[in-house]
Amino acid sequence: MPSDCITYQGSGYFTPLITDYLNQKDTLKPLYHRFPTLENFKLQLEEKQQNYPLGSRTVLANALEQQYKSLEPYIITQQNIGLLKQPNTFTITTGHQLNLFTGPLYFLYKIVSVINLTKELKAAYPDYNFVPIYWMATEDHDFEEINYFNFKNKKIKWPRESTGPVGRLSNEGLDAVLSAFSKELGQGNNAKWLTDLFEAAYLKHDNLADATRFLANKIFGKQGLVIVDGDDASLKQLFVPYVKEELINQTSHQKVAEATELLKEYNIQVNPREINLFYIEDSIRERIIFEDGVYKVNNTAMSYSKSEILSLLEAHPERFSPNVIMRPLYQEVILPNLCYIGGGGELAYWLELRSFFGSANVTFPILLLRNSVLLATQKQAEKLDKLQLSWADVFSKQQNLLNKKVQEFSEFKLDFTEQKEFLKRQFETLEAIATKTDASFTGAVKAQQTKQLKGLENLEKKLLRAEKRNHDSQLERIALLQNELFPGLSLQERKANFSEFYLDFDGRLLQELFNQLKPLNQEFNVIVL
Template sequence: MPSDCITYQNSGYFSKLIVAYLDQKTELKSLYNRFPSVENFKDQIEEKNKNFPFENREILADALLNQYQKFAISETTSVNIQLLKNSNTFTITTGHQLNLFTGPLYFLYKIISVLNLTKELKTTYPENNFVPVYWMATEDHDFEEINYFNFNGKKIQWEKESKGPVGRLNTSGLHEVFEEFSNELGLGNNAKYLRDLFKKSYLEHDNLADATRYLANELFKNEGLVIIDGDDSKLKKLFVPYAKEELLHQTSFKKVNETIPLLSNYDVQVNPREINLFYIQDDLRERIIFENGFYKINNTSLSFSESEILTELENNPKNFSPNVILRTLYQEVILPNLCYIGGGGEIAYWLELKSNFEANNVPFPILLVRNSVLLVTEKQVSKLAKLNVNWEELFLKQKSLSDKKTKEFSKFTIDFSEQKAILEKQFEQLHQIALQTDKSFIGAVKAQEKKQIKGLENLEKRLLKAERQNHASKLERIFEVQNELFPGKSLQERNQNFSTFLKEIDNYESFLDKIATNLKPFEQKFAIITL
């Protein structure tokens, strides 16, 4: 098959806002700091270096070492944590929810994008160090979004009640999930590896944060990945001044609402609350609401005066959790970060936040859309080649693909544009005659022209339908492959779990290597990788 290029802009799977961002539309330039290019990192390094307190580095490294206490980590990761103490070391970060067994494939693509970018930056700026970071979204509460993964078309789900931050959730009930997954695995190439990986991650750790750390560390243990949990007292302490600003002045609410009108031509991803902080305990995650002079914890009887909540913030910063609006600021306060790598939805909400960073005197990171991938088997490639379908066509919606291939397969030209043009020319003469007669005749000519054009369009549709039926068998074979590669008519990377694909290769390392080799951090196109 031809190796045609499918850009994100032409794929049909990215929002209008992200397409405009990738095209560097003028109206969006005030919403980001620097567009992602290897050259622009020079100024980003200088800006972050001038605005990141050196003392924060020691606190960050100590917090990370404490978080890793119970885990065996590679020498590369250990060195990277120590390097964070140096003023010439910076991070490249992605974040993700604690999806069961990594969830969809793009979890891997996010981290690989980060790893590849750190390597490219090290080549370009050898005097600096670049540490890849995965930020675990341990303080999220959307358990229904993360409690399952899809394997071979089956939903493997963890049934459990969850009220507080998901990272603190205990792993009880996952033994049953393991048994179900184990039975589904059967005797495939990597069945033992996958069973052991799931078992050691989820059955040998007490909470979801530790289980996810173990899993991500195992998958990328040789790459120096540093995994961070923001649900940490030492790190939250660094964020206290910003949380105080939020409680007293609601700065983020004001600044983000000033930005939203600049996005009037696009869908807004998130809307700010008056206070963008939660109050959290092990089984509690509720919004902080300012009402009648008191700070109330939503859906509880808890209430604080101004002095009481500021004392609570100072003494127990871990009880305060930023929501989506402020989590980004928290990340950039505690990390010497240069760039955030995320999916289209994430970049969309980051584009609302720059003015809030400026108000808090925190440098806004470079925003890079993560790499996207379509994994295919040799068998699928062979089928598509025989059917004469290229990759660009495969990304079309099924109706458009059906129409295009039907016209291509047909012996006839299923396009009556020429006939319509002839008809319109004939009616031009009638219009000239009509202008010289009664006005009612003009209306009759227009109505007749419209009727006959409509008649040609209907004939065209009927011919297309008839030809579609004539070529139904061939079209079905095309749709069969498309449905395999775009399950649920969605992107494979948003639906499938990595475990489904391990049966196509010898081992996990070769799977990762093949993906990493084919991804380039600054390329704005889908990578199509044959397993």
């Protein structure tokens, strides 16, 4: 069975910004605080310990106890919430949208990365406690991004409308989704477990936040995962000074704009607004705009003077919701956090924020790229061997892979590079002669060179196509296998839902993830189940 190592940088699936970050490129160093190494975590926790108020720990723990009242948390989770009150306890955090039934596979990889890192840190620094955190994005409103999941290439969708923060959305209509899903699952104990899990999460809870908390707790509670809902009045109270600063001085816009200048050679993920806050109620999530000395809530008749909006903030902090620019600051203000674990897109916008954190006097967390995984069956691994493929091969672009294999299968050389180089040398000799005769002859030589090289390239392509026909059966099997492992020629972890793997492998899936994922290794994991 192939056992080659695929680095994130070599996988072909990460942007230049993320590969440069992983390679610790000098030009990016001003945009992050500490690179994720085991040694740097000791420095990070010493700094965070100095500037995270003890009073915030009490508020956080009390808020979490209230949020967990509707659940029966595992003992280890209860203990972790209690540990948050102690000054030697720190968190490792990931965040994710409230995707229906967890959405794509990488939801699991994020949380396993967080849990495994807390274990690694506890082993390295036994005098400290490390609590794994899943931050639910309950205040998001991008419902179209989360109202479905894919099961064996079929889209299971929740067809309804949403206008406010998704965490407050009623679970109405999910009984029909369960009915459709259960038909796809078929019979068997694993199918029943998945059906029961969906029913318990979504049909026995009133809103999406409660359903997602139940679901994440059911899957990861035994590992001590603590689930945080930031849509909480007591937690928002801790953030009031920073919201006030944003309303009055709009600091985030200026500071993030400074960072985007350093990132101009990359595609910028997030562009800041002048005020990076929303106003939210159950069915409203609209931007707060400052125009002509007045604060307005976009697409509504609500408007406030400076004193009025500050009074509203003091009375109802839960109505002020940070957007993608402000939310990381909110998270780091209320948590004794050391590290944020996220995907490439998330890390890209975090890299815009260090200067903003500095202006707010909040410690910027260590940024760690989450683990990535390719899941394969034993049968698929055996096919890989028979087709003489490596795991690195199947990460290639499909056309490149097929061309490479044709070259290997062929009994003769399909690459005309040698002939092209010989032709170029001949024309260099002709050009030297031409320069000593007539200038017009030089142009004729160059034109003929271009024509001859083009002819060789065309012959090369025709020969490759002919050889592909000769090896059509093998190439088809290679393409089919790659399509299985990379649905839609995209990463499996961005498409498939955990349920299709649980259906066949039940608890082995999570067990293998916990056994094999090493968060501080920059390596794409291939796990054969």
